[in-house]
Structure formats: structure tokens, C-alpha cells
Amino acid sequence: MKRSLVVLLLVGAAVGCSVEHWPDGLRRVPGPDDAIALVPWFSTMHRGLAIQPYKWPVPRPPVEGTIPVTGGERPLPITxxxxxxxxxxxxxxxxxxxxxxxxxxxxxxxxxxxxxxxxxxxxxxxxxxxxxxxxxxxxxxxxxxxxxxxxxxxxxxxxxxxxxxxxxxxxxxxxxxxxxxxxxxx
Ligand code: HEC
Known part of the structure; x- marks a missing residue:
């Protein structure tokens, strides 16, 4: 009973927030997960260094200093x-x-x-x-x-x-x- 009350309060607090206050500049309808993530201790997954596959630029350029192992020069082992x-x-x-x-x-x-x-x-x-x-x-x-x-x-x-x-x-x-x-x- 108590736990569901906490969740309800969190969702309530979340919905009350304006878009700017969401950690990731949210541009969608917030869900319960977003509400949970407002608690710092629970928001680790939101702040992690996750790859955002649809974030610009797409496709993502390789990390600087990346060495092509295939492609580029053709392999020429000594035979x-x-x-x-x-x-x-x-x-x-x-x-x-x-x-x-x-x-x-x-x-x-x-x-x-x-x-x-x-x-x-x-x-x-x-x-x-x-x-x-x-x-x-x-x-x-x-x-x-x-x-x-x-x-x-x-x-x-x-x-x-x-x-x-x-x-x-x-x-x-x-x-x-x-x-x-x-x-x-x-
Ligand atoms: C882990 C040790 C090791 C490292 C590090 C290493 N080599 Fe060698 N290198 C050898 C060995 C052993 C041979 C002999 C290979 C064979 O018998 O075919 C050799 C052979 C050679 C030869 C041919 C010698 C001949 O008379 O045929 C050259 C030139 C050479 N290495 C240059 C380099 C260069 C340049 C680097 C750095 C990029 C390098 N090596 C790094 C161990 C090493």
C-alpha cells in the first residue's frame, strides 16, 4: 500500500514538471520510467554513456584514431x-x-x-x-x-x-x- 503511494507521488511530481526539467530534454509524453529516473539514485541508466544510435550524426563517424583493419589498403601478408x-x-x-x-x-x-x-x-x-x-x-x-x-x-x-x-x-x-x-x- 505504502509503495504504490510513493510511485503515485513520483509520477504525479513527474507529470507536474515542464519539458525543460527532464534530464534528456524529453520531447515525448513522460512515462513512469522517467518519473523514477528523477530520483538521482535511480537515474544512472539515463546518464550512462549509452550509444544513442539515432542521435546526429548518422551514421556515426569512427572514433578519431581508428585504424581500418579491413578495407582501405588491401592486406598484403608476406607470401x-x-x-x-x-x-x-x-x-x-x-x-x-x-x-x-x-x-x-x-x-x-x-x-x-x-x-x-x-x-x-x-x-x-x-x-x-x-x-x-x-x-x-x-x-x-x-x-x-x-x-x-x-x-x-x-x-x-x-x-x-x-x-x-x-x-x-x-x-x-x-x-x-x-x-x-x-x-x-x-
Ligand atoms: C617481439 C619482437 C619483435 C618486434 C617488437 C619487432 N620485430 Fe622485427 N623481427 C623479429 C623477429 C623474431 C624477426 C625474424 C622474423 C623471421 O624469422 O621471419 C624480425 C624480422 C624483422 C626484419 C627482417 C630482418 C631480415 O633480415 O629478414 C625487419 C626489417 C624487422 N623485423 C623490422 C621491424 C620493425 C620495423 C619493427 C617495428 C615495427 C619490428 N621489426 C618489431 C622480432 C620483432
């Missing part, structure tokens, strides 16, 4: 069949100071732990189980920019893929920085 396309992939980023700065930033975060600060294969997480090779060998110097790009993006053998962490252009900046470490000119 014999992909090699011609990988090697034909041209580096669109000029080796400018800002490109190298950006590349160094990403290299120091993602590559240095295994390959070492200067690429000699002496990174701090190199262990007996996983030994990252030097990237300063003649073989590594002979790779095309496209090959290095595919390697960073998709990984190879036990080297993990970094395509989901190093964004599109940044991968080419890492390639440019790797070239600088290798002392290889364009």
Missing part, C-alpha cells in the same frame, strides 16, 4: 604469391625530418624492444626464446620499402604484426626511419 605486389608498393612518404621524427617515435615504441635502439638486434626483450635479428644486415638492406612496409604491417614468422597499432602513414615513416638506421639512401 611468395604476394611478393611482386609487395615489392611494387611505392613508399608515398618523402624522407623528411618530420617523417623521420614520426618514424623514430613509432620505432622506439614498437620495434626497439626487440631490434634495439640502432637496429642491431640487441633490444632489451630479446631472450633466448625469441631472438630478433639485426635489421642492419645486407639482406635487410636489400628489401624494398614495400617489403618493409608489409613486414611491419603483417609481421613475418615469429615477428608479430603491427598493422593494428601503427597507423597507415606511420608505417611508411617507420620504414623511412629503418632506412636511416640502415644507412640506405633512396
Amino acid at each position: 611468395p604469391a604476394n611478393l611482386p605486389a609487395i615489392d611494387a608498393d611505392r613508399n608515398p612518404m618523402a624522407r623528411t625530418a618530420s617523417s623521420l621524427e614520426r618514424g623514430k617515435r613509432e620505432y622506439d615504441i614498437y620495434c626497439l624492444p626487440c631490434h634495439g635502439e640502432k637496429g642491431a638486434g640487441d633490444g632489451p626483450v630479446n631472450t633466448k626464446l625469441l631472438v630478433a635479428p639485426s635489421i642492419l644486415t645486407d639482406q635487410a638492406k636489400r628489401y624494398t620499402d614495400g617489403y618493409l612496409h608489409a613486414l611491419v604491417r603483417h609481421g613475418r614468422g615469429v615477428m608479430p604484426a603491427y598493422g593494428d597499432r601503427i597507423r597507415g602513414d606511420d608505417r611508411w615513416h617507420v620504414v623511412n626511419y629503418t632506412r636511416l638506421l640502415q644507412g640506405v639512401g633512396r
Whole structure:
């Protein structure tokens, strides 16, 4: 008996409110749920970070910094069949100071732990189980920019893929920085 009285009072209070007072700028006939939500302790669900699928803009743009995993560039993992396309992939980023700065930033975060600060294969997480090779060998110097790009993006053998962490252009900046470490000119 007492509980239904409380609910009745709440609904009464709710209906008495003008539209402006509703938490979400309500533009519909308020229901009992809206009345309950007027009590702060009960309104958590109304204030939550819920996705409002019909709120403008529709469709919602991806969150800034989102990395396309599919679409965009087609995947080119290092396989014999992909090699011609990988090697034909041209580096669109000029080796400018800002490109190298950006590349160094990403290299120091993602590559240095295994390959070492200067690429000699002496990174701090190199262990007996996983030994990252030097990237300063003649073989590594002979790779095309496209090959290095595919390697960073998709990984190879036990080297993990970094395509989901190093964004599109940044991968080419890492390639440019790797070239600088290798002392290889364009
Ligand atoms: C978890 C450790 C690890 C990290 C981090 C890592 N690598 Fe590697 N990398 C390896 C291993 C192991 C190999 C050898 C892979 C193989 O045998 O195919 C390798 C191979 C390479 C090679 C080819 C060397 C050769 O002579 O064939 C290059 C170039 C290279 N990595 C660059 C990078 C770059 C650039 C990054 C950062 C985006 C990076 N690696 C991050 C472990 C790592």
C-alpha cells in the first residue's frame, strides 16, 4: 500500500514538471520510467554513456584514431604469391625530418624492444626464446620499402604484426626511419 503511494507521488511530481526539467530534454509524453529516473539514485541508466544510435550524426563517424583493419589498403601478408605486389608498393612518404621524427617515435615504441635502439638486434626483450635479428644486415638492406612496409604491417614468422597499432602513414615513416638506421639512401 505504502509503495504504490510513493510511485503515485513520483509520477504525479513527474507529470507536474515542464519539458525543460527532464534530464534528456524529453520531447515525448513522460512515462513512469522517467518519473523514477528523477530520483538521482535511480537515474544512472539515463546518464550512462549509452550509444544513442539515432542521435546526429548518422551514421556515426569512427572514433578519431581508428585504424581500418579491413578495407582501405588491401592486406598484403608476406607470401611468395604476394611478393611482386609487395615489392611494387611505392613508399608515398618523402624522407623528411618530420617523417623521420614520426618514424623514430613509432620505432622506439614498437620495434626497439626487440631490434634495439640502432637496429642491431640487441633490444632489451630479446631472450633466448625469441631472438630478433639485426635489421642492419645486407639482406635487410636489400628489401624494398614495400617489403618493409608489409613486414611491419603483417609481421613475418615469429615477428608479430603491427598493422593494428601503427597507423597507415606511420608505417611508411617507420620504414623511412629503418632506412636511416640502415644507412640506405633512396
Ligand atoms: C617481439 C619482437 C619483435 C618486434 C617488437 C619487432 N620485430 Fe622485427 N623481427 C623479429 C623477429 C623474431 C624477426 C625474424 C622474423 C623471421 O624469422 O621471419 C624480425 C624480422 C624483422 C626484419 C627482417 C630482418 C631480415 O633480415 O629478414 C625487419 C626489417 C624487422 N623485423 C623490422 C621491424 C620493425 C620495423 C619493427 C617495428 C615495427 C619490428 N621489426 C618489431 C622480432 C620483432
